[in-house]
Amino acid sequence: MILYDYPKAPNPMRVNLFINEKKIKVERVHVDLSKHHNLKTKFLKLNPWGTVPFLRYKNQTICESIAICRLLDFKVPFPKLFGNNPMEVAKIEMYIRKIEFDGLQAVGEAFRNSVSAFKERVFAGPNKISAIPELVNRGKKRSILFFNFLEKTLKNQKYVAGNKFSIADIDAYTVLTFANWIKINGRENKKNITAWAEKLEKRKSFKDYFNLIS
Ligand SMILES: N[C@@H](CCC(=O)N[C@@H](CS)C(=O)NCC(=O)O)C(=O)O
Incomplete structure (x- = not known):
């Protein structure tokens, strides 16, 4: 599981906070948004939407912060951050x-x-x-x-x-x-x-x- 990340930016920030709450260990690849590295061919090949964060898992790409959090929530259900009832x-x-x-x-x-x-x-x-x-x-x-x-x-x-x-x-x-x-x-x-x-x-x-x- 690899998180393509630029933690200072708002959407990666929320995924990072979620990961920390769940105490999940992920491998990270830094995509320097200040240099527009998200638009480099090698990243666009993995995520044509050209945004971060995105997660590579089982040879697939999940982008959208909440979608990433939803996937992680299945893997590590506690603490419950999407509600309990x-x-x-x-x-x-x-x-x-x-x-x-x-x-x-x-x-x-x-x-x-x-x-x-x-x-x-x-x-x-x-x-x-x-x-x-x-x-x-x-x-x-x-x-x-x-x-x-x-x-x-x-x-x-x-x-x-x-x-x-x-x-x-x-x-x-x-x-x-x-x-x-x-x-x-x-x-x-x-x-x-x-x-x-x-x-x-x-x-x-x-x-x-x-x-x-x-
Ligand atoms: N709706 C997406 C938004 C993703 C997004 O806009 N990410 C910004 C960083 S906060 C980005 O990748 N910016 C790259 C750019 O400006 O091209 C999500 O929730 O993850």
């Missing part, structure tokens, strides 16, 4: 979709449309699509709305999807970190987000991740 599973799925669409994509919209390196390739992968600078502010507004939503959610529950730590916390924390790239501090004036983030940062899985990228 139908209601937990549904709630976690509900939150991870909301976080991906309204959080990760919002920050991504502001980031990708603002960076000169992605001017002609605004979406991850090999396709050439031009950036639209007007979307930077829209992405920032959407990101702020997302953090307002997260603050409200964390007022009533200890973790994002309820009273247990789950993949939803990993995803939401990843958005919080990614937002620094567009100079939005999701903790500012948000006591529930701040307390929750500080709690997560005490977990061994998070400390191990920070060590990996330092």
